[in-house]
Amino acid sequence: MAQVSLKNVSKSFTGDANAVNKVNLGIENKEFMVLVGPSGCGKSTTLRMIAGLEEISEGQIYIGDKLVNDVPAKDRDIAMVFQNYALYPHMTVFENMSFGLRLRRYSKPEILQRVNSAADILGIKHLLGRRPRELSGGERQRVAVGRAIVRKPLVFLFDEPLSNLDAKLRVQMRTEIHKLHIRLQATIIYVTHDQVEAMTMGDRIAVMKDGVLQQVADPITIYDKPKNKFVAGFIGSPPMNFMNGRIIKKDSRLYFDEGKLMVKLVEDMLDRITPYVGKEIILGIRSEDIYDKLFVSEAPPENIVRVNCEVYEPMGSEVYLYLNTGKHTFVARVGAHDRPKVNQDMDLVFDMSKVHFFDKDTEETII
Numbered sequence: 001m002a003q004v005s006l007k008n009v010s011k012s013f014t015g016d017a018n019a020v021n022k023v024n025l026g027i028e029n030k031e032f033m034v035l036v037g038p039s040g041c042g043k044s045t046t047l048r049m050i051a052g053l054e055e056i057s058e059g060q061i062y063i064g065d066k067l068v069n070d071v072p073a074k075d076r077d078i079a080m081v082f083q084n085y086a087l088y089p090h091m092t093v094f095e096n097m098s099f100g101l102r103l104r105r106y107s108k109p110e111i112l113q114r115v116n117s118a119a120d121i122l123g124i125k126h127l128l129g130r131r132p133r134e135l136s137g138g139e140r141q142r143v144a145v146g147r148a149i150v151r152k153p154l155v156f157l158f159d160e161p162l163s164n165l166d167a168k169l170r171v172q173m174r175t176e177i178h179k180l181h182i183r184l185q186a187t188i189i190y191v192t193h194d195q196v197e198a199m200t201m202g203d204r205i206a207v208m209k210d211g212v213l214q215q216v217a218d219p220i221t222i223y224d225k226p227k228n229k230f231v232a233g234f235i236g237s238p239p240m241n242f243m244n245g246r247i248i249k250k251d252s253r254l255y256f257d258e259g260k261l262m263v264k265l266v267e268d269m270l271d272r273i274t275p276y277v278g279k280e281i282i283l284g285i286r287s288e289d290i291y292d293k294l295f296v297s298e299a300p301p302e303n304i305v306r307v308n309c310e311v312y313e314p315m316g317s318e319v320y321l322y323l324n325t326g327k328h329t330f331v332a333r334v335g336a337h338d339r340p341k342v343n344q345d346m347d348l349v350f351d352m353s354k355v356h357f358f359d360k361d362t363e364e365t366i367i
């Protein structure tokens with residue numbers, strides 16, 4: 001069993017603000033957990049503490065049932081794949097992959113068997129005699145993964161392993177690591193700042209900001225029910241649109257009034273939003289929940305907003321509209337055929353059953 005648990009784990013480098021702040025996180029056996037967040041939020045530091053490469057300032061880390069705070073890295077039975085691969089330049093691929101096993105004095109037939117089997121899985125058998133400089137970025141990445149696989153560790157730690165690859169190769173390697181996870185049935189903790197990688201690869205995603213864990217959940221929950229404005233804005237592309245405004249009551253109905261546009265709230269939000277009547281609030285709406293009125297057969301008139309279309313970007317399968325209410329700019333994702341006139345007003349429909357509201361002061365999700 002290789003579950004990993006972090007209990008109130010903190011790290012401070014300088015004594016002031018914690019790089020990692022009281023993180024509680026349980027990673028289940030065989031789970032693919034993605035740690036995601038902006039640069040400097042403490043992802044690598046968290047991973048390095050799990051690996052034993054960084055001392056823990058406070059809290060406990062368990063691998064399996066064992067408290068590992070004082071266990072040296074080499075005895076933790078984990079393998080880490082770094083962003084820069086960290087291959088030995090003077091060694092061949094075979095030597096790089098077998099290095100850890102040789103250090104641990106595995107028998108020659110055992111080493112041969114493990115390296116060949118890993119090379120087979122990764123499709124790099126033909127590269128075993130080459131040195132790292134004779135490999136492409138993607139091939140080096142595979143060797144780095146291979147070196148981790150041959151160890152048959154309890155837990156794999158990946159720190160942004162795909163960030164040096166070009167966009168196409170990154171997508172390809174993403175699927176391969178995914179397949180590898182299924183094949184190896186291993187526990188994986190994978191760090192990235194790329195929210196698409198997080199969404200597509202993780203069984204669960206842990207979102208971090210400023211050393212603090214914001215939300216841990218499966219990708220769809222993170223997307224549909226973000227815990228706060230930060231998570232809502234970080235996950236999703238293009239990012240969720242936010243508008244500041246006020247809740248007003250008219251004829252016993254509630255509306256969100258942005259100043260330039262106004263939309264009516266749906267029934268089942270009333271309970272939660274009523275305490276905000278007369279108060280400022282933040283509305284969030286994803287670009288795919290906004291439609292061009294021309295293509296909606298029966299739009300409720302209260303959900304129609306008139307805005308200026310400043311730019312449109314054809315993406316092939318769809319079009320991004322960059323819009324301006326006069327107070328806020330926002331993005332809508334519409335069908336590929338939809339090419340409104342630039343710099344003219346157009347009518348859009350907000351799917352009000354899909355909007356989110358955030359408290360203006362705490363930025364926590366209200367609904």
Ligand SMILES: Nc1ncnc2c1ncn2[C@@H]1O[C@H](COP(=O)(O)OP(=O)(O)OP(=O)(O)O)[C@@H](O)[C@H]1O
Binds near residue numbers: 014038041044045046
């Ligand atoms: N050895 C160190 N000494 C002092 N501060 C450090 C050290 N390592 C990291 N930090 C600080 O700790 C914070 C978290 O760093 P960390 O490397 O964990 O971020 P990250 O989330 O991995 O970012 P990135 O996406 O840029 O890799 C940062 O503010 C960083 O400056």
Ligand SMILES: [Mg+2]
Binds near residue numbers: 045
């Ligand atoms: Mg990092």
